[in-house]
Amino acid sequence: MLDLITEQTLKKLGEKLNNSFASETAEEFLQTLLNLMGLMFTFHDGYRSNIKNFEGRYQFCSKDGEVTVAALFHDNRMEVVEKKIDRPDITITFRNGRTLLNFIMSPRQDILGSMLRHDVMTEGNLNYLYKFGFMAKQLQLMMPQLPR
Numbered sequence: 001m002l003d004l005i006t007e008q009t010l011k012k013l014g015e016k017l018n019n020s021f022a023s024e025t026a027e028e029f030l031q032t033l034l035n036l037m038g039l040m041f042t043f044h045d046g047y048r049s050n051i052k053n054f055e056g057r058y059q060f061c062s063k064d065g066e067v068t069v070a071a072l073f074h075d076n077r078m079e080v081v082e083k084k085i086d087r088p089d090i091t092i093t094f095r096n097g098r099t100l101l102n103f104i105m106s107p108r109q110d111i112l113g114s115m116l117r118h119d120v121m122t123e124g125n126l127n128y129l130y131k132f133g134f135m136a137k138q139l140q141l142m143m144p145q146l147p148r
Contacts, residue, residue: 026097027067027082030060034071034080037139041078047142050135052076056128059088066097071132090124 040047051073058071061084070085071078094100099119114120122129 026062026094026100027069029101030067030069031080031082033136033139034069034078036143037135038078038080040139040142041076044142047135047138048076050131050138051078054131056090056131057085057088058128058132059085059091060094060100061091062094062096062100064096067094067100088124090122090126090128092129093121093123095119 041051042048053076054073056071056073058073060069060071061067068082068084070081070083070088072081072085094103095118099114103114103120115122
């Protein structure tokens with residue numbers, strides 16, 4: 001069970017996520033989403049099972065340079081860095097920050113449609129993208145105050 005401090009922290013991160021979505025600050029939104037994921041990995045056993053023995057290196061960026069964030073999964077943890085990383089397992093490049101927001105918050109993430117519209121380009125193993133989409137959607141369903 002989550003303690004009061006953890007619940008308050010989750011609530012504040014949820015509010016920050018909502019605010020960054022409303023303000024369309026894509027990098028802040030992505031970082032907040034990743035930080036919220038990290039907190040849930042720490043305190044929620046069921047959610048943490050998503051990264052048990054998972055090793056992965058995600059690079060998120062946008063063509064317009066607005067977004068440059070990486071998520072590194074190792075040792076049953078996740079680390080978020082605001083820079084380009086070496087040897088990502090997948091690089092996900094969004095046309096701009098708005099397309100990143102639309103893709104992550106879409107009720108039905110259509111990676112093929114996004115690629116055909118040139119909203120998203122990927123380089124690397126697409127299974128990592130599907131896994132990330134699943135974890136983001138699972139988090140969204142766990143946090144009813146987040147936008148859907």
